[in-house]
Amino acid sequence: MPKKYETPLLDELEKGPFPSFVTEIKKAAAKSSMAGDELGQLEKSYRDRRGYWKHGGIVGVRGYGSGVIGRYSSLPEEFPEVANFHTVRINSPSAFFYTSDSLRQMCDIWDKYGSGLTNMHGSTGDIILLGTTTDKLEPIFAEFSSRGWDLGGSGSALRTPSCCVGPARCEWANIDTLDLTYNLTQEFQDEMHRPAFPYKFKFKVAGCAVDCIASIARADCSIIGTWRGKIAVNQAEVANYAKSGMNIQSEIVDMCPTKCMSYDGKELKIKDEDCSRCMHCIAKMTKALKPTGEKGATILMGSKAPFVIGATLSWVIVPFIKLEPPYDEFKDLVRKMWEFWDEHGKNRERIGELIIRRGMREFLEFIGVDPVPQQVKEPRRDPFFFWKEEDFQK
Amino acid sequence: MEKEEVKQKIYELVEKSVGKKKLKSSDIQKTVSADAGITRDEVKDALRDLIDEGKLIYTYFGGSFVEIPPKE
Amino acid sequence: MDLPQRRTDIGPPHYKDFLPPVIQKNYGDWKHHEVLSGGVMVHVGNSGDKVWSVRVASPRLLSTDTIREMADIAQKYCGGYLRFTTRNNVEFLVSDEKNLGPLQDELKAKKYMIGGIGPRISNIVHTQGWIHCHSAATDASGLVKALMDDFADYFTTKTLPNKVRLAVACCTNMCGAVHCSDIAIVAIHRKVPKIDHDKVKNMCEVPSTIAACPTGAISPDPGKKSVKINDDKCMYCGNCFTVCPPLEIHDPEFDGVAIVAGGKVGSLRSDPKFSKLVVPFIKNNPPRWPEVIEAVDKILNAYAKDAIKHERVGEWIERIGWEKFFKVTGLPFTFQHIDDFVIARETFRTSPAFKW
Numbered sequence: 089m090p091k092k093y094e095t096p097l098l099d100e101l102e103k104g105p106f107p108s109f110v111t112e113i114k115k116a117a118a119k120s121s122m123a124g125d126e127l128g129q130l131e132k133s134y135r136d137r138r139g140y141w142k143h144g145g146i147v148g149v150r151g152y153g154s155g156v157i158g159r160y161s162s163l164p165e166e167f168p169e170v171a172n173f174h175t176v177r178i179n180s181p182s183a184f185f186y187t188s189d190s191l192r193q194m195c196d197i198w199d200k201y202g203s204g205l206t207n208m209h210g211s212t213g214d215i216i217l218l219g220t221t222t223d224k225l226e227p228i229f230a231e232f233s234s235r236g237w238d239l240g241g242s243g244s245a246l247r248t249p250s251c252c253v254g255p256a257r258c259e260w261a262n263i264d265t266l267d268l269t270y271n272l273t274q275e276f277q278d279e280m281h282r283p284a285f286p287y288k289f290k291f292k293v294a295g296c297a298v299d300c301i302a303s304i305a306r307a308d309c310s311i312i313g314t315w316r317g318k319i320a321v322n323q324a325e326v327a328n329y330a331k332s333g334m335n336i337q338s339e340i341v342d343m344c345p346t347k348c349m350s351y352d353g354k355e356l357k358i359k360d361e362d363c364s365r366c367m368h369c370i371a372k373m374t375k376a377l378k379p380t381g382e383k384g385a386t387i388l389m390g391s392k393a394p395f396v397i398g399a400t401l402s403w404v405i406v407p408f409i410k411l412e413p414p415y416d417e418f419k420d421l422v423r424k425m426w427e428f429w430d431e432h433g434k435n436r437e438r439i440g441e442l443i444i445r446r447g448m449r450e451f452l453e454f455i456g457v458d459p460v461p462q463q464v465k466e467p468r469r470d471p472f473f474f475w476k477e478e479d480f481q482k
Numbered sequence: 483m484e485k486e487e488v489k490q491k492i493y494e495l496v497e498k499s500v501g502k503k504k505l506k507s508s509d510i511q512k513t514v515s516a517d518a519g520i521t522r523d524e525v526k527d528a529l530r531d532l533i534d535e536g537k538l539i540y541t542y543f544g545g546s547f548v549e550i551p552p553k554e
Numbered sequence: 555m556d557l558p559q560r561r562t563d564i565g566p567p568h569y570k571d572f573l574p575p576v577i578q579k580n581y582g583d584w585k586h587h588e589v590l591s592g593g594v595m596v597h598v599g600n601s602g603d604k605v606w607s608v609r610v611a612s613p614r615l616l617s618t619d620t621i622r623e624m625a626d627i628a629q630k631y632c633g634g635y636l637r638f639t640t641r642n643n644v645e646f647l648v649s650d651e652k653n654l655g656p657l658q659d660e661l662k663a664k665k666y667m668i669g670g671i672g673p674r675i676s677n678i679v680h681t682q683g684w685i686h687c688h689s690a691a692t693d694a695s696g697l698v699k700a701l702m703d704d705f706a707d708y709f710t711t712k713t714l715p716n717k718v719r720l721a722v723a724c725c726t727n728m729c730g731a732v733h734c735s736d737i738a739i740v741a742i743h744r745k746v747p748k749i750d751h752d753k754v755k756n757m758c759e760v761p762s763t764i765a766a767c768p769t770g771a772i773s774p775d776p777g778k779k780s781v782k783i784n785d786d787k788c789m790y791c792g793n794c795f796t797v798c799p800p801l802e803i804h805d806p807e808f809d810g811v812a813i814v815a816g817g818k819v820g821s822l823r824s825d826p827k828f829s830k831l832v833v834p835f836i837k838n839n840p841p842r843w844p845e846v847i848e849a850v851d852k853i854l855n856a857y858a859k860d861a862i863k864h865e866r867v868g869e870w871i872e873r874i875g876w877e878k879f880f881k882v883t884g885l886p887f888t889f890q891h892i893d894d895f896v897i898a899r900e901t902f903r904t905s906p907a908f909k910w
Contacts, residue, residue: 104703153540
């Protein structure tokens with residue numbers, strides 16, 4: 089029988105309309121003494137206004153260096169059931185689609201070996217199984233892997249790639265985000281499970297510039313779908329939007345960042361050569377506007393949270409690349425990037441930080457990409473720049 | 483070079499660095515391939531064997547390293 | 555215990571096995587979609603087929619009981635198909651229109667919040683907090699619960715000039731895209747780490763600990779086989795603590811949260827933007843952090859009142875100017891708002907044309 093704790097502070101968070109995480113922990117605590125002690129320790133955190141967890145260490149499943157994150161209570165005597173409370177990351181399926189049966193299967197395993205608490209999903213996109221002990225790791229892995237599930241990434245490794253809903257349920261997808269995510273994950277299993285990078289590496293795949301997966305802000309390699317061609321305009325549907333109350337001039341034309349559109353009350357015109365494909369007009373008038381022509385993606389690199397040099401957004405490396413199975417051109421490019429990082433990267437240095445430290449030129453030359461204006465917002469402002477011997481021969 | 487010999491070299495390298503410097507998988511691959519004049523892939527393959535056998539393990543301390551498992 | 559044979563390097567299950575038939579059939583061939591209410595949209599294929607998505611909030615932290623309940627609901631109305639969104643919402647995928655009403659009735663009866671679609675507040679992206687993280691300076695789930703209770707109407711029905719994306723990070727490590735959200739809470743420390751020299755000697759690598767510091771505040775202390783920290787340079791980020799746990803950074807007295815605003819990730823109308831500091835510090839006041847709610851309220855209300863339709867928070871602020879933002883929100887401007895991190899000068903104003 090799980091130990092019961094008085095939780096007056098947390099009980100406050102069971103009130104109100106939004107679903108309560110406290111209720112979730114209590115549901116799990118009705119069955120699991122680990123979840124019970126999690127609740128007890130959390131109440132203490134609320135009282136003392138500080139966390140009581142320690143990280144790191146040497147937990148994992150045999151052969152893998154990733155997928156399990158060691159977590160220990162710093163108050164093991166007070167909360168013995170969470171003395172070991174490790175996280176298991178399960179690689180989620182592309183775009184987080186599930187069947188009822190697959191979810192039930194997961195729940196059955198997790199109830200048997202862990203706290204019954206999960207995150208659907210963690211920030212990177214894994215299914216997070218929150219809280220188990222070291223001796224349960226091998227059984228959990230055997231149960232999951234024998235049913236077709238594998239562990240996700242952690243540590244200095246490729247992290248679980250993730251993507252937006254893409255062509256599964258969105259008319260704006262320029263690339264097959266689900267297939268590319270699945271394909272990359274399968275191709276780079278070794279890089280995911282046996283950490284050999286200087287630090288973490290994340291792929292996030294977005295079908296268009298709306299970027300519902302926040303690829304540009306949180307992926308070492310951001311893959312964002314785009315097109316090369318005109319926007320086809322269905323004038324009858326434009327008229328329908330106008331009729332239903334949309335102010336085409338102020339809501340669409342005036343908000344276009346490139347001023348490439350005009351509207352005379354009857355016809356919406358687009359000067360396609362000036363369009364930057366930002367998606368505003370298409371997102372607001374999805375029935376009227378459709379990209380046409382060649383579909384592909386822009387490859388950007390380097391985004392990450394603030395540690396160590398300050399937060400970065402990904403910047404353009406390859407303005408346009410076709411992305412169709414088996415994605416060989418892209419995979420070759422990725423391998424070159426990793427080679428550069430392996431050669432020069434320091435421990436805990438993200439690839440974007442390395443590119444900034446060594447310079448874009450060195451990186452671009454290494455991976456074999458030419459300099460183009462699409463890679464910068466503007467040329468440099470300073471008069472300090474390197475010349476190499478080969479530049480003099482040009 | 484025989485795989486067993488590569489494994490021996492890897493193990494010795496890790497053993498030698500105990501208490502001095504934690505080694506990353508890529509440190510091992512670079513050092514052993516250069517010393518023994520073999521490819522990175524050969525080292526990687528031998529390292530994988532050592533880890534599958536449990537002679538070496540991955541650890542995490544703000545980054546992933548390869549170490550000798552603690553004696554219980 | 556009899557265990558099945560483990561397999562390695564098989565990767566995740568194939569996504570096609572989890573797609574409802576209507577999606578398999580219309581994969582990559584969708585024509586358009588329409589938002590029907592705060593939590594319901596319909597996608598129409600070129601074939602004429604339709605799929606309705608009913609979105610509900612989740613606290614992200616889910617018990618197996620709740621997941622089973624969701625699975626049962628999907629079984630009953632959706633042929634057993636559902637998905638999760640990037641922002642931890644759940645979407646029930648309906649291919650038979652007559653199930654749409656009964657599904658929503660059951661969800662409401664079971665107290666699920668239906669919403670999060672269109673120009674509204676969607677679920678808050680957040681981190682582990684005190685529930686499971688070693689470096690948390692606040693609890694993420696509690697803040698999210700308190701904020702979403704307050705903004706529940708903006709999730710379910712009420713609309714805003716555009717969508718508003720909120721995020722909570724429990725330390726400056728910022729798991730998740732907190733640095734590019736319309737409004738985000740990030741927990742901070744404000745005191746220099748206390749060094750346990752004996753433990754540093756045994757547990758930490760001096761070079762990687764030094765390298766972890768963004769401001770160059772850490773140097774070797776060879777006598778103690780440890781490190782020392784220059785108090786004048788330390789900005790309390792806590793990165794050293796992650797690399798070397800004996801550099802204790804937690805201080806309940808001084809830890810708390812900052813609020814940042816004006817970020818976005820989409821490229822619509824304007825380039826993706828970072829969130830910028832608007833409130834440098836609010837003390838942790840669990841379980842409901844009322845001072846944080848009040849400050850976020852001020853920003854959201856000013857935005858709702860002033861912004862032009864389709865403007866995101868950051869676009870609105872750029873149009874009116876930051877000086878006016880502080881005026882209309884009534885939030886005080888302090889020394890902490892002026893950047894003095896390593897890339898500071900980018901944000902200094904270099905024109906005499908500004909508002910009072």
